[in-house]
Amino acid sequence: MAESLTLNIHKREGRGTNKAQKLRKQGLVPGVLYGHKQETLSVSLSAHDLESAIRHGHRVVDLNLAGTREKAQICDLQWDHLGKEIVHVDFKRVSEDERIHITVRIEVKGVAPGIAAGGILDQPLHTLTVECPVIKVPESIRVNVSELQLGQAIHVKDLTLPPDVKALADPEAIVVHVTSPALEPAPSEESAQAEPEVIGRKAAEEGEAEEK
Numbered sequence: 001m002a003e004s005l006t007l008n009i010h011k012r013e014g015r016g017t018n019k020a021q022k023l024r025k026q027g028l029v030p031g032v033l034y035g036h037k038q039e040t041l042s043v044s045l046s047a048h049d050l051e052s053a054i055r056h057g058h059r060v061v062d063l064n065l066a067g068t069r070e071k072a073q074i075c076d077l078q079w080d081h082l083g084k085e086i087v088h089v090d091f092k093r094v095s096e097d098e099r100i101h102i103t104v105r106i107e108v109k110g111v112a113p114g115i116a117a118g119g120i121l122d123q124p125l126h127t128l129t130v131e132c133p134v135i136k137v138p139e140s141i142r143v144n145v146s147e148l149q150l151g152q153a154i155h156v157k158d159l160t161l162p163p164d165v166k167a168l169a170d171p172e173a174i175v176v177h178v179t180s181p182a183l184e185p186a187p188s189e190e191s192a193q194a195e196p197e198v199i200g201r202k203a204a205e206e207g208e209a210e211e212k
Contacts, residue, residue, distance in 0.1 A: 110146030114178030
């Protein structure tokens with residue numbers, strides 16, 4: 001479970017592209033805070049602090065607004081066209097006693113012995129949507145592949161999840177597996193014989209043409 005993190009936010013006045021651009025030039029990210037049938041607030045916060053929180057896996061944070069704290073889930077992030085900078089964030093109010101749906105990253109640990117046997121480790125699923133208490137959001141879901149042999153797979157149903165955490169994905173979905181490398185199909189006996197026959201027939205036809 002990720003440790004609680006506090007982000008300082010400020011009310012912002014006015015909306016629109018120009019005002020948002022001015023905030024970004026000051027190193028701030030515009031956003032909104034909503035939920036729990038309370039007033040929707042337009043806010044701003046440090047871009048550096050928000051990016052650091054995301055980088056360290058925080059998805060539920062404590063927001064500090066002029067000395068008043070409340071928990072919120074980071075529900076939506078908008079990035080620039082290069083995918084490098086956050087240009088807007090949506091916070092949703094949550095309470096400590098509620099359960100939420102949230103997406104967490106999957107972290108593969110260990111070395112699969114199937115690789116030594118010539119296999120390739122493939123991870124189709126990199127994140128997992130789970131249901132859990134607000135105060136027990138896991139930083140990541142760890143998957144140990146140290147016993148995964150060639151041709152074997154770990155499915156969602158095989159994952160060991162923290163207490164009170166429930167996976168919402170298809171139980172049969174493959175998280176990671178060791179597959180055989182794709183091989184070029186060997187030419188069939190018929191196709192191998194076909195070309196010499198064509199070449200020979202063509203040569204015979206050319207010879208007949210010369211005789212004429």
